[in-house]
Amino acid sequence: MINPLTVYRRWVSNYVNRLYLLSGYGFNRDFVAVIATYTPIIIVALMVAYALTLVSTVRNALLMVIIVLLIDYLSVLMYANARVYVRSSHFERYLVNTLMVMIPLVASGVTLEELVSTLATIERDPYIAREFRLILRDVREGGMDILTAIRASLDRVPSRTYNEVFGLIAESYLLSANLADILMLKLEYLIRNRYNKLRSTTQVLGLFMEIYLVAALLLPVLLVLIVITLSPLGPIYFGPIVLSPMLVLLITTLIYSPIMGYIIYLLIDSVISSIE
Numbered sequence: 001m002i003n004p005l006t007v008y009r010r011w012v013s014n015y016v017n018r019l020y021l022l023s024g025y026g027f028n029r030d031f032v033a034v035i036a037t038y039t040p041i042i043i044v045a046l047m048v049a050y051a052l053t054l055v056s057t058v059r060n061a062l063l064m065v066i067i068v069l070l071i072d073y074l075s076v077l078m079y080a081n082a083r084v085y086v087r088s089s090h091f092e093r094y095l096v097n098t099l100m101v102m103i104p105l106v107a108s109g110v111t112l113e114e115l116v117s118t119l120a121t122i123e124r125d126p127y128i129a130r131e132f133r134l135i136l137r138d139v140r141e142g143g144m145d146i147l148t149a150i151r152a153s154l155d156r157v158p159s160r161t162y163n164e165v166f167g168l169i170a171e172s173y174l175l176s177a178n179l180a181d182i183l184m185l186k187l188e189y190l191i192r193n194r195y196n197k198l199r200s201t202t203q204v205l206g207l208f209m210e211i212y213l214v215a216a217l218l219l220p221v222l223l224v225l226i227v228i229t230l231s232p233l234g235p236i237y238f239g240p241i242v243l244s245p246m247l248v249l250l251i252t253t254l255i256y257s258p259i260m261g262y263i264i265y266l267l268i269d270s271v272i273s274s275i276e
Contacts, residue, residue, distance in 0.1 A: 091159030107180035216260040220252030
């Protein structure tokens, strides 16, 4: 009979090990594994104790401990996942620059190990440079050949672009004498995709600016003009509130327009952040 606790611990261990691998060994695996494994068990036990305890002071103390443990548990998991996300974003954003440096080196006839060693030295992005150093470590200390080390790196890097580029290198290095030409085609594809994304982003930003002009600037003026035009016909009610031109002007100026401007700012910032 399978022990549920054993299955649970194995599942958590596999999950933490996967995050540890994708983060490039970027956090303390044992610490995260202990927190991720035992904190939920302790929280459940404390919740049972909270439900069975009748003394209010003890219940309050148990509740505080449960909240603290839950915050710690979520913080540790968020930290581990954030390390993976940040690493992935660096590869997606800056690998094109690395590829521009790689192509002349490949065309000059350097070996794969010399290529990785050079890139580990001159690469400016710390996350990408660290991955090249990990590949060299697998070769020089782990006893792997360079192609095996690169294939192991593909499992370690949570980036589609990196997997496409270095998967192509691993598959084509021994089969094609025109690896530089193949990488050049890949570079052109990546640049064309980035250009298309930039063009679509520009169109979205233009749409947001039009929405901002209409919703945050023109609409308040239109509302004030409508109230001024209709006020001679009698009071205008918005629920229990009697709208006057001055009241509408104050509401739109002090409340509506700043809120709309902040919302548009958040939308524009999220769009720009996606292409950086």
